Amino acid sequence: DSGVTQTPKHLITATGQRVTLRCSPRSGDLSVYWYQQSLDQGLQFLIQYYNGEERAKGNILERFSAQQFPDLHSELNLSSLELGDSALYFCASSPRGGQTGDIQYFGAGTRLSVL
């Protein structure tokens, strides 16, 4: 068990809908990262938060947004969902801000199915 908790485990929804994925980082970790994993693209970095502030942005669509709350948990909001958004979404956390040597620990993921 990595200590990173993601809910829900599975999510089934329809096109055009909006969903929220939740992540609780390991105790003491300040950074949270969101990734999308699909069969054709592999694991793609979406966004990083450090101590409540956005730190780095990857290939995140404008329909997607995230935030990190004062208790350090994070939420990833996906709106106007399309069939192609069906994927595994992983959250990872690390002790610091992603500096050299900062190890990322992954949660078990949320499987999103858009029908």
Add this chain to the structure above:
Amino acid sequence: QKEVEQDPGPLSVPEGAIVSLNCTYSNSAFQYFMWYRQYSRKGPELLMYTYSSGNKEDGRFTAQVDKSSKYISLFIRDSQPSDSATYLCAMSGVGNTPLVFGKGTRLSVIA
């Protein structure tokens, strides 16, 4: 050309075999190299972490980095059925640069 290339397999070997998993990359700024193992329906877990060129050994696992060839490898000795998983290489540059992952190689070790 993708930044990180990894043969997706699948790779099937008998128990006890030596397994070689590889990634190539194009970005010469990468300095930190990792191997993650991902079991079915689980998140990736860090297996090996190396900096720059050279070898690192941990039990049955050896990670090799050849920066001159932009090539990294993971060797698994005396492979076990419990090693059956997808292995992802990942790498990053100095400072707060995002991890870039390979697509993963699916390994099956047959008893």
